Amino acid sequence: MRQVIIALIPATIAGLILFRIRAALLIVICVFVSIATEEVISRIRKKPSTITDYSAALTGLLLALILPPTTSWYGAILGSIFAILVGKHLFGGLGMNIFNPALIGRAFLMASYPKMLTTYIKPFAADSISCATPLALNKFSQIGTPLTDLFFGGVSGSIGETSAICLIVGGIYILIRKIADWRIPVSMLVTTIVFSTILYLTNNAYGSPLFHILSGGLLLGVFFMATDPVTTPVTKKGRYVFGITAAIMIMVIRVFGGLSEGVMYSILFMNALTPLINRYTKPKRFGA
């Protein structure tokens, strides 16, 4: 888990550069509250302290990176507590949770403070000038965003999701160091490209394949949420099923759904299906 945090360093730095003090505050709050919640619950459950395994810190960091920079301090605190308490410990703690805790925290805030979670600002701006995300601009206003902006991060979005290059660097680190299996990220990316290409060819208002890969939370989700071993399938076949289905669902929500972005709900939905996927994708029995 420390390795995953290391892989998140480029994206975190990008977030700090783009959104300055707001990003710094949210990251500090989320990480601190997550660790504190973890420790308190461990003591209540009379379990050994688990701070040193970095899992709570990782959950806090991931949650901060998927929040809009304008999220209020109490939103960050509530989201972190919810992520650790409900997302993780109610299921039995580390290794037992069904859903990705950071995504659970964000989903909770999305349901509780929908306005806060859908208000985004321009990066580098001293004042908070609200500005829709590239996905929302494309979907609701038919305004395109230059791919180079998406690639380097000069667009509005959640703290850690705007700079594609930083996420790709972290993702490559994860795959090269074999911190996570490559099957889910690769199948998700390939499916996204294939599916968005088909849609783009039917109507190029849907956005190009590169636009869909580089925008929104896709890369963050692919490399850092869908690679969480605890909440994703253990079988190789199952990982392909997870990756392909999640990517299709993301594209369906983005293109046909009411929301402009679908990474969070798609991955959470696939988390719920994971036990079922494991059950039906057992490896072929030796000799059978």
Added chain:
Amino acid sequence: MIHVEEHKDPQQNLKSESFLLPKKLYLPISQHVGAPSKLLVKKGDEVNEGDMIADVNGFVSAALHAPASGKITEIKTISHPSLKQSQGIVLNCQHQQKQDSPRKNIEELTSEQLIEIVKNSGIVGMGGAAFPTHVKLKPPKEISTLIINGCECEPYLACDCRLMIEKIKEIFAGIDIIRKLINPKEIIFAVENNKPEAIKKINLAISTKKIGLSNVRLAIVESAYPQGGEKQLIKAVTAKEVPPAGLPFDVGCLVFNVATCFAIYEAVHFSKPLIERLVSFAGDALVKPKNVWIKIGTTLKELFDSKVLEFKVSPKVIVSGGPMMGVALTGLNFPILKGTGGFLFLANTSKVDESVCLKCARCVDVCSMNLLPLEYSKLVKNNEFDSLDDFNINDCIECGCCAYSCPAKIPIVHYIKVGKACKPKK
């Protein structure tokens, strides 16, 4: 399959030594798969080297012979490396010179007579499983491929490798006897590619008319673990998979370890039952690792008392067998059994506490039987023994790849053994 640190150097290059004059022998009557042997002796009996002291007791069972002349001092419960305890015979040795008596007219022996000789020599599979060999020699189906297993994929162990280097002629004579009995279309001699010297010897033997057999083919397989596992080896050399709960003959194969071939040779050519074997002693707690010919029943304690083996430092762990499938021993009062290929004496253990399973599925990736090992440790911890069969726990060969690869250091094989023992019998 995984690649483990092999530790075959220097073990593979150590010429075998002998320690054949022990003072006392401890002989469990359960040294094989199947029913324990039936005692033929009682306390106070005098026996000669090679006398049968316990007989076959049922269809799957093996006989036991006195490894040395002497007096039976006790019949009692003795330490057993894997069963913890077993009934056994204690023999006080009074060594007498015994001449080898070569058997004549071997060519004239019928199949039945040959199998009877193997049966009455107490031969079992010497690669570790210790399945009675005479039972295997009467397969209920036609055998097209006879596989000779010289893989020895367990790290550290080199007794099979040394045997191939030093006794290849005898091994081939043993193979010839098996060939006569089961009449296979093809004989495959399988060796891992980390044994160049043994490979040289086998090639030489195959090309020498006098010892070579016409239909023997050498198959050099990749050095990996558990390449020497019966089902894995059959797949590696014939591409066939033994069906679940099946046996090698279900796919027309039969596998014999090289040491078993040697034992068959000695039994048939010299009327010598299985009373000694080559054993590897390895590990960094020893002054010198060794490969030693030893009487079955010799205790580790006696080997150290008589300075055959010496400790450099006191060992933290003693293992009967190799590091992957071996059993940790609680002391030195354990005898060497027919199926024991080696002992390991390690000065250090990196004992790390087990942490929680994060479902990283490394165990799934390395499982040599395509199972989901993480499910077993989870189910056993939760006492859900009923569900173990849903994940085909009986397919598990306990090779240990899962536990070896587990980043959380979960002793998965331990949980699997508990699970197999506790699950409801059908």
